[in-house]
Amino acid sequence: MTIAYLSEYSKFVRAEKHIMSLRRIYSLYQTMEQEKIILSFSGVVTSDFLTAVLDIMETKMNHLEESPKTKKKVFNVLVECLQNLYHHIDDGCDTNKELRRSKSALVMVVREKDNFLIQTGNYIDKKSVADLDARLKKINSLDKEHLRDYYREILGTGSVSEKGTAGLGMIDIARKSGNKLEYEFLDIDENFSFFSLNVKID
Template structure:
């Protein structure tokens, strides 16, 4: 630690999260177990169950992006495989819930995902539905272990454009951020 650097303060960390209305943050190995804990905590919320499931779907798909595409991976003894390292957070504004994810990614992978996002963000809900069904019939993208329909699912469940940000890092990798928003007042006719 350099002399000018502030020591890490749990209190400041807590205050920051509170200020920005983040209720849940997981950082580190984003494993299946972490996901099931988040699922449990979302189910405990008394509000709308459909909304809770949509939020959970966003957490799952964003986490599984980290799981597979993070440039930093660690071996999990329990899962007996390598798992991506990243951060997942659930927050809220007055009108929306937010699910955000961040991880270090290979620059090329990140720009591929960004192009996908740009395209998906141009589609309306009916077009998203068609694109989802089309892509589900396609074999998965080379080098991809998960469903490449994850991003489409994120756009569908959130009902909003997917926000992303790519921050270049010194080592040539990038830090890839996704934010998916869901309106708090979900209409059942949606």
């Protein structure tokens, strides 16, 4: 009796869970439609993933009624954002758990009424926070012309790292977006912070 009851009960629970999880699909779908999320991904950013995402984004953008200029800008900024994430995940960490965490990222492209948003989130080694914060503060303090001069200065004097980064990514993102970069560092634990970046493209 008891066993039969339990088995019935667990069937019922499973069915409930089943329905709940199905409902969640619809609710997620609604959220993504309402918020006009064109693209959303969380996970490990690999080279193959980059190729696939850019391909998908290009196809999706082709179907949007936007000027070629805007489409190009969104695509270009997305490339830099994704490659920033991709290069960031190479940074060494000690344990496997930390490694997994540091390699994972969130990417979203949102179409708002008058502009596009590219949003990224990723874990960052606490030791790197001060440096990145200072760089972003500097970038945000510059107007269009000074940003151009700063870009030229780094381009002309800096060198390319082994990873192929040139220290120009964030400057380029700010230049192309034409808006200030919104960002935040969230305290996670003694080793990590979570870096959120919001890039607005008019």
